[in-house]
Amino acid sequence: MTAARTAPAGLPDGPILSVRNLHLAIAGRRRQTPILRNVSLDIVPGEVHGLVGESGAGKTMIGKVILGIQPSRAVITGGSVRFDGRDITHLPERERRSLMGRGLGLIPQDPMTSLNPAYRIGGQIADVLRLHLGMDRAAARARALELLDDVHIREPERVLHQYPHELSGGMRQRVLIAIAFACRPKLIVADEPTTALDVTVQRQVLALIKEMQAQEGASILFVTHDLGVVAKICDRVTVLHGGRVLEAGDTRRIVESPQHDYTRALMAATPRHDRPGDLLQPVPEALTARLNAEALAYDAAPDAARAGHG
Ligand SMILES: Nc1ncnc2c1ncn2[C@@H]1O[C@H](COP(=O)(O)OP(=O)(O)OP(=O)(O)O)[C@@H](O)[C@H]1O
Ligand SMILES: [Mg+2]
Known part of the structure; x- marks a missing residue:
């Protein structure tokens, strides 16, 4: 037990x-x-x-x-x-x-409550990049765009300027996945x-x-x-x-x-x-x-x- x-098999040893x-x-x-x-x-x-x-x-x-x-x-x-x-x-x-x-990163369970309703999507992704990676505004915006593209969000330029309530649950979860992976963490906790x-x-x-x-x-x-x-x-x-x-x-x-x-x-x-x-x-x-x-x-x-x- x-x-x-x-x-x-195929994965390196050492946790x-x-x-x-x-x-x-x-x-x-x-x-x-x-x-x-x-x-x-x-x-x-x-x-x-x-x-x-x-x-x-x-x-x-x-x-x-x-x-x-x-x-x-x-x-x-x-x-x-x-x-x-x-x-x-x-x-x-x-x-x-x-x-x-x-x-460390987190993908939370509830995409409805895990984004700040008062801020645009682009700003929320950029905040994470600026806080943890010290990126400037322009670099953070460019990377946010790239991340939205990575998680297969169509028209990422438009979504950058949208608020969470304008997105479907699935889209919001894609944004949260983008945020979780944004700083290339070594371990992500994905809770349901x-x-x-x-x-x-x-x-x-x-x-x-x-x-x-x-x-x-x-x-x-x-x-x-x-x-x-x-x-x-x-x-x-x-x-x-x-x-x-x-x-x-x-x-x-x-x-x-x-x-x-x-x-x-x-x-x-x-x-x-x-x-x-x-x-x-x-x-x-x-x-x-x-x-x-x-x-x-x-x-x-x-x-x-x-x-x-x-
Ligand atoms: N803030 C808290 N105060 C007191 N007890 C708590 C608290 N958070 C969790 N618990 C208790 O800890 C135990 C484990 O809870 P946990 O939320 O980790 O379960 P879980 O496996 O995630 O369940 P679920 O599938 O429902 O999410 C439960 O008995 C729960 O009641
Ligand atoms: Mg739980």
Whole structure:
């Protein structure tokens, strides 16, 4: 059940991101509620790594910890996050900010609320380029145009001057993808980047993310609850439930021969394009109950007894 630590075929070894034995809890008035339990995962350069699990599994929280934007009540109670050879687990705010853009990028879930409604598209892209790369106005504008073209936005000159509300959801998501890739980050966290979109637009946006990723050579942590999406775009996958990693490995291996009951249950709950008539099975309640009980037992176990357990 240990996470695969070697690079998939064709990808270089040596992780750009290494999450090790991460524990995180939400501080309450009387007690802390564990959210992440001993999470480890590695992402190598050029890898698209899927993070999959049902609602509440802790996928977004992991993404937030990597980006350093977890809620203030979230306390990292153990483990570490290394990025590009550097421990970033407890990085001060200023150093954090300098990591965004050139180091780390984000493709958010909701293209509706992630752009500032009061500013034109061109200005929002240019701001990022000026802030992180120190470009002047003219260079930033030229690069913004190029980026809109990269994400296949037609009439990019016109779109530069438009406001977010003038664009469709799919177009807005293309703009956000352009912004995420603008400073050529080494790792992008994409948190359910297609869930808010129609199915056909979803497919186009997925293809675009994959295309930009291949063109720019960035790594992506791709957060989703959909194993079908994982199968399409991810090299490797980590399966999460109740803040615990249940299984991890090459996508193909996971999809073709899942080892954990939960991964099998997730597969049975995922629509398959090659078998559209299949009835979907919800994850059995008994399995969820068993996993929840395991998580609580894990929380109750003394540290020594946990060693070696995931
Ligand atoms: N700001 C917060 N305060 C308290 N608890 C939180 C906060 N944010 C998240 N949590 C809790 O952390 C756990 C993991 O949440 P997270 O948002 O990471 O799940 P997720 O896997 O992204 O789910 P979804 O698929 O619904 O987006 C949940 O139990 C959630 O209630
Ligand atoms: Mg989430």
